[in-house]
Amino acid sequence: MNNLPKAFDDFSEARRNSFIKVKDYKDEGEHIVGIFCTFTPIEVIYAAGAHPISLCGMSDETIPDAERDLPKNLCPLIKSSYGFALTDKCPFTYFSDIIVGETTCDGKKKMYEYLNQIKPMHVMQLPQATDREHALSVWKNEIIILKERLEEEFNVKITDDDLKKAIKKCNEERIALKELYSLSKICPPPITGMELHTVLHGASFTFDKDEQNKKIMDMVEQLKEEHANGVRKVEEDAPRILITGCPMGGVADKLIPIIESNGAVVVCYENCSGIKEKSRLVDETKDPVEAIAEKYLNVGCSVMAPNDNRIELMSELIDEYKVDGVIDVILQACHTYNVETRRIKEFVTEEKDIPYMSIETDYSQADEGQLKTRVAAFIEML
Amino acid sequence: MYYAGVDIGSTAAKTALFENDKLIDAFVVPTGWSSIETANTIKEKIISKGIKEEEMKVVATGYGRVSVPYAHKTITEITCHGKGAAYLTGEDCTVIDIGGQDTKVITVENGMIVDFLMNDKCSAGTGRFLEIMANTLGVDIDTLCDLAETGGDISISSMCTVFAESEVISLIGRGEKKEDIAYAIVDSIISKVASLCNKHSEGTNYYLTGGLCECDYIVRSLSEKLKSPVKTNPMARYAGAIGAGVLAQKIK
Numbered sequence: 001m002n003n004l005p006k007a008f009d010d011f012s013e014a015r016r017n018s019f020i021k022v023k024d025y026k027d028e029g030e031h032i033v034g035i036f037c038t039f040t041p042i043e044v045i046y047a048a049g050a051h052p053i054s055l056c057g058m059s060d061e062t063i064p065d066a067e068r069d070l071p072k073n074l075c076p077l078i079k080s081s082y083g084f085a086l087t088d089k090c091p092f093t094y095f096s097d098i099i100v101g102e103t104t105c106d107g108k109k110k111m112y113e114y115l116n117q118i119k120p121m122h123v124m125q126l127p128q129a130t131d132r133e134h135a136l137s138v139w140k141n142e143i144i145i146l147k148e149r150l151e152e153e154f155n156v157k158i159t160d161d162d163l164k165k166a167i168k169k170c171n172e173e174r175i176a177l178k179e180l181y182s183l184s185k186i187c188p189p190p191i192t193g194m195e196l197h198t199v200l201h202g203a204s205f206t207f208d209k210d211e212q213n214k215k216i217m218d219m220v221e222q223l224k225e226e227h228a229n230g231v232r233k234v235e236e237d238a239p240r241i242l243i244t245g246c247p248m249g250g251v252a253d254k255l256i257p258i259i260e261s262n263g264a265v266v267v268c269y270e271n272c273s274g275i276k277e278k279s280r281l282v283d284e285t286k287d288p289v290e291a292i293a294e295k296y297l298n299v300g301c302s303v304m305a306p307n308d309n310r311i312e313l314m315s316e317l318i319d320e321y322k323v324d325g326v327i328d329v330i331l332q333a334c335h336t337y338n339v340e341t342r343r344i345k346e347f348v349t350e351e352k353d354i355p356y357m358s359i360e361t362d363y364s365q366a367d368e369g370q371l372k373t374r375v376a377a378f379i380e381m382l
Numbered sequence: 383m384y385y386a387g388v389d390i391g392s393t394a395a396k397t398a399l400f401e402n403d404k405l406i407d408a409f410v411v412p413t414g415w416s417s418i419e420t421a422n423t424i425k426e427k428i429i430s431k432g433i434k435e436e437e438m439k440v441v442a443t444g445y446g447r448v449s450v451p452y453a454h455k456t457i458t459e460i461t462c463h464g465k466g467a468a469y470l471t472g473e474d475c476t477v478i479d480i481g482g483q484d485t486k487v488i489t490v491e492n493g494m495i496v497d498f499l500m501n502d503k504c505s506a507g508t509g510r511f512l513e514i515m516a517n518t519l520g521v522d523i524d525t526l527c528d529l530a531e532t533g534g535d536i537s538i539s540s541m542c543t544v545f546a547e548s549e550v551i552s553l554i555g556r557g558e559k560k561e562d563i564a565y566a567i568v569d570s571i572i573s574k575v576a577s578l579c580n581k582h583s584e585g586t587n588y589y590l591t592g593g594l595c596e597c598d599y600i601v602r603s604l605s606e607k608l609k610s611p612v613k614t615n616p617m618a619r620y621a622g623a624i625g626a627g628v629l630a631q632k633i634k
Binding site: 349369370374 | 445459
């Protein structure tokens with residue numbers, strides 16, 4: 001029986017369903033840790049017996065509230081997230097016992113100073129590059145400091161064994177999601193970019209990971225079966241797009257339909273909710289803290305300078321997913337990603353020899369008309 | 383068979399008419415407030431030339447492209463401007479289109495669009511900027527360009543059209559010469575367009591399309607700013623429509 005539509009719905013409803021779940025957890029005395037970023041070592045949070053949940057704001061609803069304290073020309077994700085904390089409109093933020101952030105971009109780390117006045121906050125100091133030997137030891141220490149803080153907050157003791165179990169659990173989720181997103185290597189992909197985004201994004205808001213992994217594996221089987229039976233959701237010759245750049249949760253509903261209604265298909269997300277964090281597993285054979293530190297330090301985010309890991313990952317993905325064009329999604333006033341567009345453009349157009357386009361956008365609908373024209377013209381070009 | 387390219391821009395609606403692969407006519411009408419009404423006016427004009435609707439294929443482009451009910455296909459103005467410029471020049475070029483509400487830089491190689499850049503959602507560096515400033519000075523755009531030619535020495539620093547307008551008003555209030563203010567206005571838009579060109583990539587063989595193509599002073603100052611000759615052609619204002627007409631010939 002085909003229950004794929006329902007399975008996709010489950011993921012698109014994941015965030016809303018978790019609103020209720022999060023309250024149940026609190027009522028049962030469990031702990032919630034709000035997080036923002038792919039640098040957060042969620043293994044440590046699981047090892048403390050707590051539940052991590054993403055607090056990244058994705059709606060412009062709370063931006064005017066945030067602008068009371070924050071400048072107007074700041075990234076919408078930072079403003080929206082802060083606005084949700086300020087107005088108590090986000091149940092995840094509201095129920096978080098503690099929020100973990102990192103000194104990633106300037107906007108976020110300064111916003112955390114204010115967020116700290118609203119909620120208990122723990123900020124990890126992230127090295128700004130990976131090439132110095134001490135970067136890894138700094139980050140390892142930060143992971144130990146986080147571990148100690150959570151132990152103190154939740155009155156628990158985190159053992160190496162707890163960490164190893166958490167590592168295994170998180171790797172299992174990464175492997176299951178990889179099974180799914182790798183399906184898009186097939187030509188034409190058996191899954192649309194919007195469906196893929198729905199699952200990847202939804203997965204950052206679920207609590208029961210065993211159930212989720214099972215759902216994903218079922219989904220993979222069904223999609224494979226459908227494809228083998230000749231079901232085609234995507235045209236054979238649809239241009240294959242890789243999306244890179246800023247976290248796109250707040251602009252996905254605006255942007256992905258524009259891309260896919262113009263005849264192209266998104267086959268790969270090299271961004272925060274996509275492959276960027278998930279492609280590398282935590283080494284299960286090493287000392288757990290060392291392994292966790294190594295994995296997260298190498299996330300190819302533009303806050304790192306230089307950010308060679310992003311180029312390396314993109315190079316592999318462009319080949320493996322047979323990408324025809326790259327769209328770099330920049331949230332307005334995201335300086336690090338915006339500055340990096342030049343390097344990415346040069347790499348994509350000169351070394352990989354495929355077209356590249358960067359889009360600077362925000363959470364409003366104001367630029368929808370212009371985006372339609374730009375994206376359509378880009379796809380006409382492919 | 384006849385092929386029509388209909389380019390409904392924010393200010394002007396341009397039409398190019400082909401009989402097979404030969405360009406036989408091009409005309410412009412103001413867009414006005416209703417794109418659908420404008421599209422229908424265009425259709426009546428084509429039919430009045432003795433062409434039957436069923437012996438014609440239509441491609442619509444421009445921001446009003448969705449409001450052309452009789453179009454067989456819609457294609458973005460970026461692709462159409464590139465194609466149109468390729469038709470007019472017959473060579474590889476970097477197209478600069480200064481439109482009513484946006485400015486685009488398009489790289490054309492072997493008749494194909496290979497890269498493009500569009501201005502941000504802001505009217506600085508677009509035709510609208512010139513139009514508003516001309517209004518403030520109480521002249522039309524052609525006169526503004528003529529005045530600018532003999533002016534000099536002052537500049538406008540505001541990027542925002544609304545702020546630039548108040549800057550112009552204070553220049554008027556200060557008793558600056560109209561010619562000098564006109565010079566500053568044109569210089570401002572040319573600088574913005576040139577910086578878009580530089581951001582795009584190293585351009586070769588610049589080709590200006592859009593309504594400003596017949597304004598010699600604009601073409602000359604743009605060449606100076608880019609330190610590279612800018613070509614154009616009186617037909618270049620129809621580049622989008624011509625490109626749409628060329629693409630209409632591919633409709634089966």
